[in-house]
Amino acid sequence: MTVTMIKPVSDQPSDPSPATPSRLRTALPGIVRWTAAPVAALALFAILLVIQGTNPADAFSDMISSTFGRQQSIEQIFIRMTPLVLAALAVAVPARAGMTNVGGEGQIIVGAVAACGTYLALGDSMSGAIVMVTMIIASVIAGAAWAGIAGLMRLVTGVNEAISTLLLNFVALDLLLFLIYQPWRANPVGQPATRELSDAAKLPVISGTKVHVGIILAVVLVVVVHVVLRKTRWGFRIGVAGGNAEAARRAGFRVGALLLSALLIGGALAGLAGFVQFAGVEYKLRPSFGHQLGYTAFLACWLARHQPFPILVAAFVFAALGVAGDSLQIDSGVPSAAIYILTALILMAVLGFTTAKKKARI
Amino acid sequence: MSDDPAPQPPQRPLLTVLALTKHFGEVKANTDVSLEVWPGTVHALVGENGAGKSTLLKMIYGVYQPDAGQLMVEGREAVIDSPADARRLGIGMVFQDLRLVPALTVTENVALAMPGGITLKLKELKAKIAESSERFGLSVDPSARVEHLSIGERQRVEILKVLMTGAQLVILDEPTSVLAPQEVEALFRVVDHLRDQGFGVLIVTHKLNEVRAIADQATILRGGRTILTNVVPKEHTDDELIQAMVGHSVSDLVRRPATVAEAPQPALQITGVDCRGDKGHLALKAVTLTVHRGELVGIAGVAGSGQRELCEVAMGLRKPDKGSVLVDGAAVQSPRAALGAGASSVPEDPVADSVVGRLSVLHHMTLDGRPLPKRGFGINWGSVRNRTESDNERVGLRIAPPHRKLGELSGGNIQRVVLTRELSLDSSLVVAAYPSRGLDIANVRQTQQVLLDRRDHGAGVLVVSEDLDELMGIADRIVVMHDGHISGEVLPTDYDRRRIGQLMLGGAA
Numbered sequence: 001m002t003v004t005m006i007k008p009v010s011d012q013p014s015d016p017s018p019a020t021p022s023r024l025r026t027a028l029p030g031i032v033r034w035t036a037a038p039v040a041a042l043a044l045f046a047i048l049l050v051i052q053g054t055n056p057a058d059a060f061s062d063m064i065s066s067t068f069g070r071q072q073s074i075e076q077i078f079i080r081m082t083p084l085v086l087a088a089l090a091v092a093v094p095a096r097a098g099m100t101n102v103g104g105e106g107q108i109i110v111g112a113v114a115a116c117g118t119y120l121a122l123g124d125s126m127s128g129a130i131v132m133v134t135m136i137i138a139s140v141i142a143g144a145a146w147a148g149i150a151g152l153m154r155l156v157t158g159v160n161e162a163i164s165t166l167l168l169n170f171v172a173l174d175l176l177l178f179l180i181y182q183p184w185r186a187n188p189v190g191q192p193a194t195r196e197l198s199d200a201a202k203l204p205v206i207s208g209t210k211v212h213v214g215i216i217l218a219v220v221l222v223v224v225v226h227v228v229l230r231k232t233r234w235g236f237r238i239g240v241a242g243g244n245a246e247a248a249r250r251a252g253f254r255v256g257a258l259l260l261s262a263l264l265i266g267g268a269l270a271g272l273a274g275f276v277q278f279a280g281v282e283y284k285l286r287p288s289f290g291h292q293l294g295y296t297a298f299l300a301c302w303l304a305r306h307q308p309f310p311i312l313v314a315a316f317v318f319a320a321l322g323v324a325g326d327s328l329q330i331d332s333g334v335p336s337a338a339i340y341i342l343t344a345l346i347l348m349a350v351l352g353f354t355t356a357k358k359k360a361r362i
Numbered sequence: 363m364s365d366d367p368a369p370q371p372p373q374r375p376l377l378t379v380l381a382l383t384k385h386f387g388e389v390k391a392n393t394d395v396s397l398e399v400w401p402g403t404v405h406a407l408v409g410e411n412g413a414g415k416s417t418l419l420k421m422i423y424g425v426y427q428p429d430a431g432q433l434m435v436e437g438r439e440a441v442i443d444s445p446a447d448a449r450r451l452g453i454g455m456v457f458q459d460l461r462l463v464p465a466l467t468v469t470e471n472v473a474l475a476m477p478g479g480i481t482l483k484l485k486e487l488k489a490k491i492a493e494s495s496e497r498f499g500l501s502v503d504p505s506a507r508v509e510h511l512s513i514g515e516r517q518r519v520e521i522l523k524v525l526m527t528g529a530q531l532v533i534l535d536e537p538t539s540v541l542a543p544q545e546v547e548a549l550f551r552v553v554d555h556l557r558d559q560g561f562g563v564l565i566v567t568h569k570l571n572e573v574r575a576i577a578d579q580a581t582i583l584r585g586g587r588t589i590l591t592n593v594v595p596k597e598h599t600d601d602e603l604i605q606a607m608v609g610h611s612v613s614d615l616v617r618r619p620a621t622v623a624e625a626p627q628p629a630l631q632i633t634g635v636d637c638r639g640d641k642g643h644l645a646l647k648a649v650t651l652t653v654h655r656g657e658l659v660g661i662a663g664v665a666g667s668g669q670r671e672l673c674e675v676a677m678g679l680r681k682p683d684k685g686s687v688l689v690d691g692a693a694v695q696s697p698r699a700a701l702g703a704g705a706s707s708v709p710e711d712p713v714a715d716s717v718v719g720r721l722s723v724l725h726h727m728t729l730d731g732r733p734l735p736k737r738g739f740g741i742n743w744g745s746v747r748n749r750t751e752s753d754n755e756r757v758g759l760r761i762a763p764p765h766r767k768l769g770e771l772s773g774g775n776i777q778r779v780v781l782t783r784e785l786s787l788d789s790s791l792v793v794a795a796y797p798s799r800g801l802d803i804a805n806v807r808q809t810q811q812v813l814l815d816r817r818d819h820g821a822g823v824l825v826v827s828e829d830l831d832e833l834m835g836i837a838d839r840i841v842v843m844h845d846g847h848i849s850g851e852v853l854p855t856d857y858d859r860r861r862i863g864q865l866m867l868g869g870a871a
Contacts, residue, residue: 232739240729243718250679250709250716251729252701 066327081319086273087297097262098242103165105294106172111274114142128200143271382431406577410802454529499555514545627691629822635685660837701731704790719769753786
């Protein structure tokens with residue numbers, strides 16, 4: 001079949017991307033499905049609300065007005081999406097190399113732990129800028145190292161990184177708990193926590209808002225990751241290794257090093273997410289640090305099909321749902337856990353409606 | 363129309379295809395295609411890749427609806443809307459990729475295809491299968507699990523399945539492409555048997571010798587049109603048939619005698635190598651083999667005699683347990699070392715081993731083992747494009763446009779991309795496993811020519827093939843493998859199918 005379509009090479013378009021004649025027509029079913037998915041999810045959620053005894057129309061309008069109607073809420077969305085974006089990138093980069101990084105949670109925690117440890121060690125003896133840069137470096141290294149453990153296990157013993165990164169999450173959590181219950185504990189009574197960052201060591205906010213500058217960093221890194229994956233030799237190589245490791249090996253690529261490097265960069269991004277959450281939002285470590293950020297980001301990354309720019313959208317949606325959940329609890333008396341149900345419904349609906357079917361070859 | 367359809371023309375053709383046309387947008391897959399298949403007749407549908415054979419089959423089997431034209435079954439006009447319609451009309455299809463469930467037994471697989479109630483009545487069915495397999499000359503063990511059967515046996519199960527569901531016309535879609543030579547003979551005996559029992563057989567192929575061996579009638583497609591319709595192959599010369607297929611005659615191989623280069627070291631030197639296969643068994647046993655620069659060595663052997671492992675050891679893809687491997691004098695421990703020493707290779711299974719479905723032809727052209735052409739941190743795609751264009755011209759296999767994704771290409775087109783990439787390099791060693799697999803006559807010839815050109819440019823060339831004619835046509839000597847050993851070596855003056863065949867089976871020459 002295919003041969004009949006082949007033209008001489010000389011008259012091919014000069015771009016490697018395929019020239020699709022009817023872009024709109026091919027895109028249309030996609031648009032329909034992307035719209036249908038959240039609608040279906042909201043319909044199901046409405047049924048749940050009715051069962052629970054809440055008027056869904058009121059609840060939805062409350063949610064929308066309280067989420068998007070107040071500057072404060074909109075700022076909250078941006079604050080929440082910042083670590084989500086970074087931690088989702090931490091899934092996307094290894095995914096390009098064909099690996100599943102479920103360890104964002106642990107890498108975030110060790111990133112924050114490293115940042116906190118750095119602060120506690122340096123104290124306020126130096127200028128805020130130096131402390132902050134050192135904290136960033138420490139959290140990036142810690143996150144990368146945590147992922148690197150899983151990477152080495154994969155290379156040396158062949159343990160699947162999806163399992164090892166997941167298990168390392170629990171180790172990281174225990175490490176966090178140990179540190180804040182014992183050596184780093186600042187308050188003898190009450191919920192254990194570390195000393196709060198001094199103002200100089202906190203991430204500055206964008207003037208006129210409460211949004212810290214981490215969001216700028218996150219957006220910049222989305223662009224950087226996009227460019228690195230699409231345009232660099234390293235990005236091309238991990239794409240080949242992720243698509244077919246045997247093909248990469250036969251092309252003379254160092255497949256092991258490529259997989260490890262992709263996982264290390266993922267870990268570094270998650271470590272950075274930990275720093276951002278620590279120095280931009282929470283300012284001290286507590287047992288609940290992070291609120292399952294890593295897992296939410298994992299889902300956001302799947303929703304975005306592991307593509308950097310869609311991650312911005314997915315992280316925004318998840319952050320908005322979180323904010324909406326809080327207001328739902330306050331305004332309509334619906335338990336905020338209900339929002340997790342809505343989140344899950346949306347995720348399943350989107351994945352279910354939009355997963356491209358394998359196209360038949362003619 | 364032939365004036366004399368083979369033996370004793372019965373009343374009506376089983377299938378008449380009348381001026382079928384099917385276009386997909388710009389692509390004219392079939393235009394005005396006609397043919398007839400008579401009972402007790404084997405009809406070959408012949409054409410290159412992309413000639414429109416698959417489209418025609420899919421219309422006959424109800425997968426596609428024709429844009430124009432007519433299908434008639436036993437003289438009556440028929441509308442075939444689905445494969446189920448086709449089966450009801452007595453048309454059965456054996457696909458190239460066999461559609462059996464490996465974990466089930468033969469009986470269970472047949473049961474899946476049989477109409478019937480809720481209960482399976484496997485015992486009855488088993489007896490029926492045994493009886494039918496006798497009647498149709500298809501030796502099949504009804505209680506064997508399909509996963510334990512060879513490809514040839516699986517194919518027989520498929521044919522049996524089709525016959526037991528009441529097919530009068532059996533369509534075989536490139537049945538020999540997956541078979542070893544001995545299995546092809548067995549298949550042809552089955553086809554003979556079907557003809558004798560009055561079935562109609564439509565067999566798709568692009569190999570001339572198969573047409574000669576089995577077909578009573580032939581229809582040749584090219585560019586979606588019937589060039590020759592219902593002809594008797596015997597009445598035409600090879601040249602006429604090839605010309606009908608490819609539109610021009612295929613030039614003979616230009617072959618100069620080998621001039622083994624006075625190189626300081628051989629292209630490939632394998633000494634005393636033991637090596638394990640994927641299943642842990644010893645796949646190579648004390649193998650010693652030297653390929654000189656400027657020499658083309660053919661490797662013959664029954665499938666699974668260690669050819670795959672030999673190629674992988676030479677390319678540094680598989681570590682030997684014992685012995686040494688040198689490419690152009692350099693010890694080979696890794697793929698990088700082999701590539702660095704100037705080796706290039708055509709893998710046995712390119713789809714599994716060198717294709718990333720979502721990447722384009724252009725992307726794949728960079729995966730040749732040389733450093734990626736740099737531009738800053740990125741890749742200089744302009745230079746890759748220029749290189750690809752000149753490689754394509756030089757190698758002459760007309761690869762698909764650079765932007766096409768490999769996942770969308772057929773096996774033959776993928777093979778051409780890999781061949782073009784690997785055979786355009788100035789290599790010290792070329793390891794080519796089944797280089798002509800999936801290619802049509804003209805491209806097979808072209809590939810063989812390029813392999814010889816590589817040799818003449820001073821490369822050592824190692825070619826593994828199941829086609830003895832191919833090896834005897836191009837190899838300066840043939841090394842025969844049997845069960846992981848090298849069982850013998852044959853020089854051109856002694857080329858003889860029987861002699862090589864004996865060595866393949868482990869006997870002394």
